[in-house]
Amino acid sequence: MTALAPLATLSRRRFQLTTRTPRELLVPLVTPMLFALVIAPALKEALHTGTAYEAFVAVGTVGLLVPLNTMFSGLSVIVDRENGAQRELLAAPVPRSFLVLGNLSVALAVTAFQVVALILFALARGIDFHTGAAGLGWFVGAGVLFAIGMYGMAETLANRVPKQEEYIARVPAIAIVPWFLAGALFPITALPGFLTWVARFLPLTHGLALMRYGLLGDASGLEHIWSMGSNTAMAALSLGVVAVFAAALTAVSIRVFARTALR
Amino acid sequence: MIEVRQLRKVYPGDVEAVKGIDFEVAPGEIFGLLGPNGAGKSTTIGMLTTTIRPSGGSARVGGFDVAENPLAARRVSSVVFQEPVVDRSLSGRTNLELHARLWRVEPGVARQRIAELSDALGVADLLDRAVGDYSGGERRRLEIARALVSEPRVLFLDEPTVGLDPRIRHELLEVIGRLRAGTDLTILLTTHYLDEAERLCDRIAVMHEGRIVALDHPQRLRHELGRELVELHVRDDLPAALAVLRAHGIPAEDAFSVGSTLTVPLRDLSAGEAIATINDLGVATAISAREPTLDDVYLRLTGDRLAPAA
Secondary structure, eight states: OOTTHHHHHHHHHHHHHHHTOTHHHHHHHHHHHHIIIIIHHHHHHHHTOOHHHHHHHHHHHHHHHHHHHHHHHHHHHHHHHHHSSHHHHHTSSSOHHHHHHHHHHHHHHHHHHHHHHHHHHHHHTTOOOOOOHHHHHHHHHHHHHHHHHHHHHHHHHHHHOSSHHHHHHHHIIIIIHHHHHTTSSSOGGGSOHHHHHHHTTOHHHHHHHHHHHHHHOOOHHHHHHHOOSOHHHHHHHHHHHHHHHHHHHHHHHHHHHHHHHOO | OEEEEEEEEEETTTEEEEEEEEEEEOTTOEEEEEOOTTSSHHHHHHHHTTSSOOSEEEEEETTEETTTOHHHHHHTEEEEOSSOOSOTTSBHHHHHHHHHHHTTOOHHHHHHHHHHHHHHTTOGGGTTSBGGGSOHHHHHHHHHHHHHHTOOSEEEEESTTTTOOHHHHHHHHHHHHHHTTTSOOEEEEEESOHHHHHHHOSEEEEEETTEEEEEEOHHHHHHTTBSOEEEEEESSOHHHHHHHHHHTTOOOTTOEEETTEEEEEOBTSOHHHHHHHHHHHTOEEEEEEEOOOHHHHHHHHHSEEOTTTO
């Protein structure tokens, strides 16, 4: 058995628990689907925009789906602590960081499943994505790193708040408010000047700009952040921002878990 | 197998739950930590299972220091917690298999042990049901089976029978008593049920307010109170009654009270003589004599002891 075998065991456990609660798979998908299938087409009609706007919003909804799903995954940490087997896992001969990483791996897998479902729905509705291998690489890199960072945030919050109710009350502020500022529905330059400046610091702004660059070949989001000539350089910088976000939040979440789980 | 030296735990807010305790548990021994709620028993188990961080002192489990080598200490031990700690939506079998994999038991060996243990603990027929559907006793037996799947050298049982009805409690005590048969499994259990401690434990440590106030074999602790004691319901205030008893030759150094009941270990005095004297003095509304139990030892050590104040 390898040193990572316990991590695989913990991931498998989380997966088994997740598949027994289908709401964890489906509920986060509802709002983004509503945006992609109902609100975006309605906006297109009302504002007389073209299919490009539908594609713009389709990627924007990924920026809502990822935070919602990872935040929902964080709820399982509280369930484990209050009514589950967390103490048994803490007494197991495995590094405590594996408990966080095991949850993270399943949150990533579920998020990936949901993003793929969203993209497939968009394709079925005739939305055209212009991408190649490199573009897909930017899209996947941005999506995975952003999801890792958001799960780190969810895990941190779940370990800091005592009750599910308190956790749920904070989800909109973390998962939804940044989405309105990060260029999901309109470019960040359409925001008031001060908020445009704030939006440039949001990891989601970088994530969405990268995903659009990767999936639609549209570098305008990156230009609104960096104002540089080279698309690749801007993409690399934004990927760096999202990577730092992912690494920092993962490190924080492991530290907070270890400190709060051990009394 | 377990060595504890000056182990301390101070929770935030300067709450000192464990105040520098020392004890050792030999291989194959069943050792009981006995004490009222809040005595520090569960905190002690938490520190030994590395789920609570000690504030001072040291502890070794199976030869491994819990602070310096926690993974090795956890590898040789298992724990059954006071509250249910299971994945309720998963089946009993999945809960057991999960434990086996985390403790790195080979799959073939794990299958065999799960079959044997579930049979021995009477949960074989339940294994494929979700644990959320188990009764309290069934769940507790499953948790004990789970703890044994990895063949630990040290088993921690934190209040294993708390909240169970008397029949299930009785069955579980039999199971725990049988666990040792044919193995050198070391068991540290906490309880506030004295009959449980007396029945199962080779030695017990009585904890009170974070300290160990007595540590010995249960019989020896009982014998410390002598062959007999008298229990009297006191008419007036207890210290006054105690003073009267002393003045008339009844030894009351170890007397203790619960409400208006005063219990006086008699040492070498006979119960007949003591009862006759107390009746003549008229300080009690009712008197009875009996042999000391572990309850008396426990109450003397953790309850309202009158002698020091008298």
